[in-house]
Amino acid sequence: MKIVVAFIVVLVxxxxxxxxxxxxxxxxxxxxxxxxxxxAVFILGVVYRxxxxxxxxxxxxxxxxxxxxxxxxxxxxxxxxxxxxxxxVLGRMALEILCFRSLFRNTRTExxxxxxxxxxxxxxxxxxxxxxxxxxLIILIRHFxxxxxxxxxxxxVVENIDGFLQIGVPTLYITDILLLAAVLYLFIRRVxxxxxxxxxxxxxxxxxxxxxxxxxxxxxxxxxxxxxxxGVKELVMGLIAFKPHVPADIGTLFxxxxxxxxxxxAYFPFSKLMHLGGVFxxxxxxxxxxxxxVRHINPWNYPVHVHTYAEYEDxxxxxxxxxxxPVEKE
Amino acid sequence: xxxELKKEELVKIxxxxxxxxxxxxxxxxxxxxxxxxxxxxxxQYLDLPNPREWSPVDEDWKLPENxxxxxxxxxxxxxxxxxxxxxxxxxxxxxGACADKCHFYIGGGxxxxxxxxxxxxxxxxxxxxFTAAGKILGxxxxxxxxxxxxxxxxxxxxxxxxxxxxCSVFCxxxxxxxxxxxxxxxLLTLLGVNVNWIxxxxxxCYRTGNHLGIQPHALMDMxxxxxxxxxxxxxxxxxxxxxxxxxxxxFITPSADFFAEPGMYTCMGYLMLFHELGLDYTWSTYASExxxxxxxxxxxxxxxxxxxxxxxxxxxxxxxxxxxxxxxxWRVVHQYMDTLNGPADFLQEPVSPVxxxxxxxxxxxxxxxxxxFTADLIKNKKIKLDPGRNDKLRITFHDxxxxxxxxGIFEEPRYIIKNVCNNFFxxxxxxxxxxxxxxxxxxxxxxxxxxxxxMRGGMPRANAVQYVHEKYxxxxxxxxxxxxxxxxxxxMEYWVPDVKVTGIHELVAxxxxxxxxxxRIVDIRGEPLKDEKGENHV
Numbered sequence: 001m002k003i004v005v006a007f008i009v010v011l012v013x014x015x016x017x018x019x020x021x022x023x024x025x026x027x028x029x030x031x032x033x034x035x036x037x038x039x040a041v042f043i044l045g046v047v048y049r050x051x052x053x054x055x056x057x058x059x060x061x062x063x064x065x066x067x068x069x070x071x072x073x074x075x076x077x078x079x080x081x082x083x084x085x086x087x088x089v090l091g092r093m094a095l096e097i098l099c100f101r102s103l104f105r106n107t108r109t110e111x112x113x114x115x116x117x118x119x120x121x122x123x124x125x126x127x128x129x130x131x132x133x134x135x136x137l138i139i140l141i142r143h144f145x146x147x148x149x150x151x152x153x154x155x156x157v158v159e160n161i162d163g164f165l166q167i168g169v170p171t172l173y174i175t176d177i178l179l180l181a182a183v184l185y186l187f188i189r190r191v192x193x194x195x196x197x198x199x200x201x202x203x204x205x206x207x208x209x210x211x212x213x214x215x216x217x218x219x220x221x222x223x224x225x226x227x228x229x230x231g232v233k234e235l236v237m238g239l240i241a242f243k244p245h246v247p248a249d250i251g252t253l254f255x256x257x258x259x260x261x262x263x264x265x266a267y268f269p270f271s272k273l274m275h276l277g278g279v280f281x282x283x284x285x286x287x288x289x290x291x292x293x294v295r296h297i298n299p300w301n302y303p304v305h306v307h308t309y310a311e312y313e314d315x316x317x318x319x320x321x322x323x324x325x326p327v328e329k330e
Numbered sequence: 331x332x333x334e335l336k337k338e339e340l341v342k343i344x345x346x347x348x349x350x351x352x353x354x355x356x357x358x359x360x361x362x363x364x365x366x367x368x369x370x371x372x373x374q375y376l377d378l379p380n381p382r383e384w385s386p387v388d389e390d391w392k393l394p395e396n397x398x399x400x401x402x403x404x405x406x407x408x409x410x411x412x413x414x415x416x417x418x419x420x421x422x423x424x425x426g427a428c429a430d431k432c433h434f435y436i437g438g439g440x441x442x443x444x445x446x447x448x449x450x451x452x453x454x455x456x457x458x459x460f461t462a463a464g465k466i467l468g469x470x471x472x473x474x475x476x477x478x479x480x481x482x483x484x485x486x487x488x489x490x491x492x493x494x495x496x497c498s499v500f501c502x503x504x505x506x507x508x509x510x511x512x513x514x515x516x517l518l519t520l521l522g523v524n525v526n527w528i529x530x531x532x533x534x535c536y537r538t539g540n541h542l543g544i545q546p547h548a549l550m551d552m553x554x555x556x557x558x559x560x561x562x563x564x565x566x567x568x569x570x571x572x573x574x575x576x577x578x579x580x581f582i583t584p585s586a587d588f589f590a591e592p593g594m595y596t597c598m599g600y601l602m603l604f605h606e607l608g609l610d611y612t613w614s615t616y617a618s619e620x621x622x623x624x625x626x627x628x629x630x631x632x633x634x635x636x637x638x639x640x641x642x643x644x645x646x647x648x649x650x651x652x653x654x655x656x657x658x659x660w661r662v663v664h665q666y667m668d669t670l671n672g673p674a675d676f677l678q679e680p681v682s683p684v685x686x687x688x689x690x691x692x693x694x695x696x697x698x699x700x701x702x703f704t705a706d707l708i709k710n711k712k713i714k715l716d717p718g719r720n721d722k723l724r725i726t727f728h729d730x731x732x733x734x735x736x737x738g739i740f741e742e743p744r745y746i747i748k749n750v751c752n753n754f755f756x757x758x759x760x761x762x763x764x765x766x767x768x769x770x771x772x773x774x775x776x777x778x779x780x781x782x783x784x785m786r787g788g789m790p791r792a793n794a795v796q797y798v799h800e801k802y803x804x805x806x807x808x809x810x811x812x813x814x815x816x817x818x819x820x821x822m823e824y825w826v827p828d829v830k831v832t833g834i835h836e837l838v839a840x841x842x843x844x845x846x847x848x849x850r851i852v853d854i855r856g857e858p859l860k861d862e863k864g865e866n867h868v
Contacts, residue, residue, distance in 0.1 A: 066764040111436070195345070204423070292692040293693055294694055320615070323546065
């Protein structure tokens with residue numbers, strides 16, 4: 001049911017620009033107003049969310065330690081999985097953000113006859129996640145070709161590497177294939193694995209389908225139904241120069257692509273996609289395990305009722321004296 | 331109790347979730363899977379709200395009239411106070427990597443014991459009340475209303491989590507279910523929805539200084555018994571001091587080790603080791619508890635109970651504090667104490683009086699873990715050890731959750747064990763160190779009425795022990811946690827009856843060659859050092 005809802009949502013999203021362009025001639029709306037609005041919502045929304053997170057303090061230093069602590073000098077510390085200083089934390093965060101270190105640990109638990117539990121390394125989720133995120137990033141970088149004149153050299157380099165297989169005309173980009181395959185895997189996994197389907201919300205299916213839609217329209221435009229790339233670049237350059245105008249005959253497919261991207265941008269700050277920002281702020285990962293070395297300050301630490309020694313001795317003084325325990329007051 | 335549960339029945343686990351959505355599945359309370367509610371007198375003693383008699387199986391839990399307002403205000407306050415809570419409410423992508431990492435899910439198959447769903451129990455209420463998308467889209471966006479059934483569900487599942495943090499090792503964003511469970515329990519505490527097995531020890535600890543409510547004179551009796559046993563086994567009469575001003579070191583350990591087997595053997599180990607070293611140290615009857623059941627109640631309660639450690643250290647004028655083998659105690663001491671109860675500027679940076687080693691890693695809290703202390707002694711060859719005295723034991727080591735995932739103290743205990751024993755075998759790597767499995771009874775779940783849940787939750791740990799038992803003939807499970815020593819004992823009796831449980835310093839006590847001791851023919855338990863055939867191992 002949730003899956004059907006998600007499908008309908010994304011199909012409607014794709015149909016809107018088609019109808020708008022084909023039948024209502026709303027190229028200004030879909031080419032200018034919506035992209036501007038989406039980017040504004042994205043920027044303001046992301047800033048708002050991060051400021052909101054940042055305004056909540058970190059009262060306690062609670063890293064999850066995944067290796068040997070720093071203790072005696074002859075015991076080797078695991079500086080990346082249990083950092084005690086800034087360099088270690090940066091290393092741990094870099095591994096986490098660039099390589100998905102924690103997800104790489106993933107295992108699959110199986111209960112066999114006996115009973116015997118087994119834990120096998122399971123890297124498929126990690127592999128799909130890393131393929132998806134890195135492909136997405138590289139594709140995003142490639143798109144900067146449309147945002148710059150002249151095109152910076154490094155974008156050409158990225159394109160050359162991405163297209164090193166040199167198959168077909170135009171050259172096939174590996175990331176295009178990887179992105180679609182990874183998203184498809186993540187979607188199928190969500191649908192097929194009973195546990196994952198059980199925990200999934202509509203809000204988990206929609207982003208996957210939306211991104212698949214973006215990827216698919218992009219691939220269709222590049223390899224099958226060519227659109228007017230010169231026109232696209234003219235539109236984009238106009239948008240970023242704040243002198244927007246929509247050239248004629250770009251092609252409806254492009255507007256579908258653009259609208260889905262705009263939707264993703266506008267949806268981003270209100271969704272789980274904010275994990276992009278949140279991963280930097282996770283207190284179990286971004287703090288050093290130097291708790292007993294350096295005092296961590298809790299800004300709202302307040303005084304509490306305690307049971308003092310004097311109260312304790314008042315209650316038990318006679319009993320303490322009877323067994324020869326020293327007391328403060330005779 | 332445990333015997334009534336058939337193992338064959340228990341391992342028929344259905345991992346496939348039900349057809350019905352989890353939001354439409356209300357919680358059922360079944361004997362063996364919930365903890366009895368806190369008695370009114372314990373809430374009163376701790377000044378906690380809504381003291382009353384009630385039961386989870388009742389329809390009416392006698393919540394305060396404005397219960398909903400209390401919970402929502404409580405959530406708002408905590409969202410503003412804890413970045414962890416706020417971020418963890420927002421960023422989960424429900425990838426499911428945590429699902430089969432929880433021992434309660436592995437041992438029971440209840441989908442709400444998947445860490446992700448445990449968090450969704452509270453996240454759904456967060457979305458419904460604190461986010462625009464959730465308010466508008468409702469259930470489509472995974473939001474729901476806060477109802478009395480939700481409170482019941484929280485009570486059930488936040489007391490089926492041992493705050494072990496294993497899932498947080500695997501989460502790509504480090505989402506820590508312990509943090510979620512702690513918030514959930516704090517919110518329930520605002521309504522007076524607590525369990526007695528946590529609040530009674532907490533109330534006892536507040537009043538008498540320890541969980542068991544041992545009053546000072548009774549504590550002396552318990553020590554007398556242990557000291558008599560030590561004399562009986564070693565020929566040495568030890569005379570420790572209590573509440574002594576001017577001692578160099580204050581020693582604090584969980585009170586569970588003062589009287590119950592097998593924990594008391596570990597306590598006897600401390601007494602023997604410190605005697606042999608001639609350590610200038612004192613015990614305290616006021617701060618006679620290392621554990622802190624505040625950790626299982628609220629952050630405020632952590633602070634209220636833990637205040638005694640520093641207060642007593644200050645009153646006695648010691649230089650620094652040494653802490654015994656305990657799990658959650660070390661989560662509190664390592665990650666909370668300095669922040670909540672510090673700064674400990676009246677103490678000095680800890681230096682071992684025996685070796686001269688500066689414990690740099692404890693220079694701010696001024697509290698050293700006994701495993702760090704003893705490993706340093708052994709490394710500097712300051713104690714004489716005869717590991718052969720442990721030869722009938724074939725030992726494995728259970729990393730306790732909190733020292734593992736909130737400290738990372740892995741090598742110290744292993745170094746000690748390898749120096750005091752000749753037969754040490756590791757459990758499989760996915761079940762040790764940062765991936766260690768909980769005993770199934772941590773975070774206030776280790777009570778007998780919870781037996782089914784405990785035996786299920788402890789199954790992954792027991793299964794790994796069984797593996798090394800069959801493969802290497804392991805007959806002793808060592809650990810450095812007082813809750814473990816109690817709960818693993820029950821767990822082993824149920825799953826792997828041939829394996830007994832021990833603390834590290836019990837093993838040290840056996841191997842420790844003491845000045846002036848008589849010939850040791852029995853171990854610290856009073857059992858023959860060698861088995862009947864005169865062979866070293868069973």
